[in-house]
Amino acid sequence: MSEKLQTIIAGMTLEEKAALCTGASNWTTTPVERLGVPELICSDGPHGVRRQANVHETGAKSLPATCFPTASCLASSWDVDLISQMGQALAEECQALNVNVLLGPGVNMKRSPLGGRNFEYFSEDPFLAGEMAASMINAIQSKGVGTSLKHFATNNQEFQRFSISSEVDERTLREIYLPAFEKAVKQAQPWTVMCAYNKLNGTFASENYHLLTEILKKEWGFEGLVVSDWGAVRNRVAALKGGLDWEMPGPQPRRVQAVVDAVRSGELDEAILDESVRRILRIIFKSTETPKTASFDVDAHHELAHKIAAEGLVLLKNNGILPLRDQQHVAVIGHAAEEAHFQGGGSSHINPTRVAVPFKELQAQAGDAELTYAEGYPADNSFHQPLIDQAVQLALSADVAILYIALPTFKESEGYDRKDLDLTVQQVALIKAVSAVQPNTVVVLNNGSPVAMSAWIDGVAAVVEAYMMGQAGGAAIADVLYGKVNPSGKLAETFPLRLVDTPAYLNWPGSAGSVRYGEGLYIGYRYYDAREIPVLFPFGYGLSYTTFAYTNLKVSSENFRDVDGLTVSLDVSNTGKVAGKEVVQVYVHDRLSGLERPVKELKGFAKVDLQPGETKTVSIALDFRAFAYYHPEYKQWITEDGEFDILIGASAQDIRLSAAVTLQSTLNLPCILDNESTINEWKADPRGSKLMVEWQPFIERETRKSFESQERYGDEKDAEDGLGMGDIMQMVNDMPLFSGLMFVEKKLPQTPEDLVASLLKQVHSLD
Ligand code: BGC
Numbered sequence: 001m002s003e004k005l006q007t008i009i010a011g012m013t014l015e016e017k018a019a020l021c022t023g024a025s026n027w028t029t030t031p032v033e034r035l036g037v038p039e040l041i042c043s044d045g046p047h048g049v050r051r052q053a054n055v056h057e058t059g060a061k062s063l064p065a066t067c068f069p070t071a072s073c074l075a076s077s078w079d080v081d082l083i084s085q086m087g088q089a090l091a092e093e094c095q096a097l098n099v100n101v102l103l104g105p106g107v108n109m110k111r112s113p114l115g116g117r118n119f120e121y122f123s124e125d126p127f128l129a130g131e132m133a134a135s136m137i138n139a140i141q142s143k144g145v146g147t148s149l150k151h152f153a154t155n156n157q158e159f160q161r162f163s164i165s166s167e168v169d170e171r172t173l174r175e176i177y178l179p180a181f182e183k184a185v186k187q188a189q190p191w192t193v194m195c196a197y198n199k200l201n202g203t204f205a206s207e208n209y210h211l212l213t214e215i216l217k218k219e220w221g222f223e224g225l226v227v228s229d230w231g232a233v234r235n236r237v238a239a240l241k242g243g244l245d246w247e248m249p250g251p252q253p254r255r256v257q258a259v260v261d262a263v264r265s266g267e268l269d270e271a272i273l274d275e276s277v278r279r280i281l282r283i284i285f286k287s288t289e290t291p292k293t294a295s296f297d298v299d300a301h302h303e304l305a306h307k308i309a310a311e312g313l314v315l316l317k318n319n320g321i322l323p324l325r326d327q328q329h330v331a332v333i334g335h336a337a338e339e340a341h342f343q344g345g346g347s348s349h350i351n352p353t354r355v356a357v358p359f360k361e362l363q364a365q366a367g368d369a370e371l372t373y374a375e376g377y378p379a380d381n382s383f384h385q386p387l388i389d390q391a392v393q394l395a396l397s398a399d400v401a402i403l404y405i406a407l408p409t410f411k412e413s414e415g416y417d418r419k420d421l422d423l424t425v426q427q428v429a430l431i432k433a434v435s436a437v438q439p440n441t442v443v444v445l446n447n448g449s450p451v452a453m454s455a456w457i458d459g460v461a462a463v464v465e466a467y468m469m470g471q472a473g474g475a476a477i478a479d480v481l482y483g484k485v486n487p488s489g490k491l492a493e494t495f496p497l498r499l500v501d502t503p504a505y506l507n508w509p510g511s512a513g514s515v516r517y518g519e520g521l522y523i524g525y526r527y528y529d530a531r532e533i534p535v536l537f538p539f540g541y542g543l544s545y546t547t548f549a550y551t552n553l554k555v556s557s558e559n560f561r562d563v564d565g566l567t568v569s570l571d572v573s574n575t576g577k578v579a580g581k582e583v584v585q586v587y588v589h590d591r592l593s594g595l596e597r598p599v600k601e602l603k604g605f606a607k608v609d610l611q612p613g614e615t616k617t618v619s620i621a622l623d624f625r626a627f628a629y630y631h632p633e634y635k636q637w638i639t640e641d642g643e644f645d646i647l648i649g650a651s652a653q654d655i656r657l658s659a660a661v662t663l664q665s666t667l668n669l670p671c672i673l674d675n676e677s678t679i680n681e682w683k684a685d686p687r688g689s690k691l692m693v694e695w696q697p698f699i700e701r702e703t704r705k706s707f708e709s710q711e712r713y714g715d716e717k718d719a720e721d722g723l724g725m726g727d728i729m730q731m732v733n734d735m736p737l738f739s740g741l742m743f744v745e746k747k748l749p750q751t752p753e754d755l756v757a758s759l760l761k762q763v764h765s766l767d
Contacts (some may be wrong), residue, residue, distance in 0.1 A: 046104020048350030073312035073467035075492035088138025100287035124524030130183030137188035146191030155196035159509035165199035212243030282365025309476035323483025332402035341406030344416025356474035362749030407447035488543035488581035503527035546576030574610035702744035
């Protein structure tokens with residue numbers, strides 16, 4: 001392969017190479033017919049194939065394809081096998097619709113519930129998002145169809161998404177915003193990675209050498225090509241230098257010429273252009289092997305979309321009204337019962353093959369019960385009291401009222417962020433009015449991201465979070481309401497009580513061109529845990545029609561080496577009367593660490609399917625990274641000797657079992673002591689501590705003497721300034737070694753500068 005590519009590259013003119021690095025149309029590469037280089041076709045993504053009928057024409061209508069559940073719903077299934085099935089089906093549709101690369105999945109973190117595009121992303125947790133993305137990519141690519149992992153990186157909001165600079169410190173980047181990308185790249189090698197629109201720490205993602213070249217290509221070993229988000233490239237030459245291979249969309253003759261000119265003038269090394277050409281050619285030739293089929297199984301894929309949606313719905317509240325049994329009169333209320341709200345606005349919008357209408361699906365399962373319908377709220381943002389009155393009348397005479405409440409697209413979409421967590425004024429008034437007259441009120445929500453519920457949740461009997469559940473979601477809702485499916489979805493994000501409680505609240509959405517990620521590592525449950533802030537529903541939460549017991553936690557070893565990792569096992573039993581599935585979550589808590597760490601972090605999970613009375617043993621492996629954190633000074637993931645707690649939860653706030661384990665680090669870290677290192681830091685460093693055996697007691701002794709000679713410090717208690725000797729020593733040890741030495745300079749054999757320089761020389765020579 002590579003020889004063939006080398007020959008082609010050698011035969012290409014400079015103009016052809018530059019043109020290949022920019023698209024020929026909205027969805028295709030620039031072919032080089034004379035050298036047998038065909039075009040590659042890509043299409044959105046991520047939860048369906050948005051293949052435009054004519055890929056060379058802008059704005060052409062898209063062909064019908066299955067609209068699978070959006071990532072918001074999919075992620076709540078916590079089921080990587082199911083995600084893999086969806087990936088395979090998506091690939092089959094790409095084969096049938098002649099698409100080589102599907103633009104997805106998206107793995108950006110849900111930094112704030114206000115993110116307009118959160119419905120396209122998996123989670124607030126990088127481990128969960130990474131597992132899901134890797135599973136989807138592996139499945140799609142196993143069928144010869146490529147993917148585009150997006151949007152790399154820190155594209156966590158829509159506000160000024162084309163220009164804003166996400167200001168993120170390196171540790172936060174490595175531990176929160178990059179790991180999902182990292183896992184997907186390392187475990188699944190997507191054919192392409194799509195760079196984000198925004199800047200990261202002042203440099204456009206499309207030109208960001210640190211991100212695209214140093215981290216993605218060199219450190220993680222990404223073999224594919226980097227494509228720009230559509231219109232994300234400002235300076236084409238700078239982008240090539242940064243590591244952006246393929247600019248989209250095209251054609252862009254002006255920019256192609258800029259690349260040619262830059263090579264000719266010596267501004268751009270042709271070797272950089274050749275490397276991008278090589279990466280693009282490699283993927284194009286891979287895509288020539290994408291199987292082509294005449295059609296896909298529309299029915300089977302609709303059924304799969306139905307099954308996935310049913311696994312992704314989350315039962316948030318249930319006073320026992322669900323599953324519905326023999327209610328004779330069911331009042332079905334809400335616009336979304338007739339017009340399903342199953343996907344979001346923007347580039348991911350699919351032309352569905354068919355749509356399950358929630359009302360009809362409910363009717364199909366309701367037996368001989370009578371179902372009546374009231375619209376309840378209008379499709380737009382206006383207020384119509386008569387619609388509420390009509391709904392109340394219907395609910396009054398019914399045995400149960402089911403409210404289908406969808407957050408409208410004018411509130412949530414790609415392209416803009418939400419302004420609040422609220423449903424529309426009319427929707428809130430409707431829920432309150434109906435539940436005031438009908439105690440058996442069930443609310444079914446369709447939205448891409450958490451909504452506030454405090455105003456009405458206490459008054460309703462049950463709440464089902466159905467998210468944007470794909471074209472078959474209407475049937476999945478009916479399954480869950482009537483108990484044909486026992487709900488097993490769990491939240492992949494925290495539902496806060498109030499917007500002001502959310503982690504990014506004070507730093508959202510930024511201003512003057514930048515947004516500071518001031519909450520650092522503390523997004524999602526990491527924040528609520530650390531601040532002990534109550535939430536509406538925690539991460540990992542979801543109810544079932546049965547109950548589960550967790551017992552018999554075992555760890556493969558209580559003392560282990562980081563490189564060996566650990567295996568955790570436990571028994572999960574279905575203690576209820578119906579079959580059900582439970583999502584078991586493994587969190588790791590570090591008891592003591594050199595740098596601050598979140599209280600606990602998700603590092604493993606499993607979904608178990610259990611018949612009533614059945615028990616299964618679940619085993620989950622934890623590797624080096626489950627215990628490590630990124631140290632910005634060492635510039636690597638490190639482990640430290642010490643004790644950790646393995647916490648087994650049914651949610652982030654429902655820890656059922658725990659075990660203590662002791663880790664032994666095998667790392668031999670380089671010495672990072674420098675002129676400003678404190679005495680405490682010298683003592684904490686294994687090599688520095690050897691030298692401090694002499695110098696720290698010396699500093700203490702001389703400091704003590706000097707203070708004692710001032711008499712007033714003789715006694716710990718009676719110092720004039722309220723400081724005892726112990727307090728003073730604490731201060732001294734927290735000073736740079738140099739400063740500590742300055743205070744006892746008269747007793748030193750040499751200047752503090754010379755002494756620190758010589759100690760640093762010694763300590764670094766021990767590396
Ligand atoms: C979106 C991408 C999408 C692309 C092509 C952009 O506006 O951010 O996610 O793949 O358009 O439609």
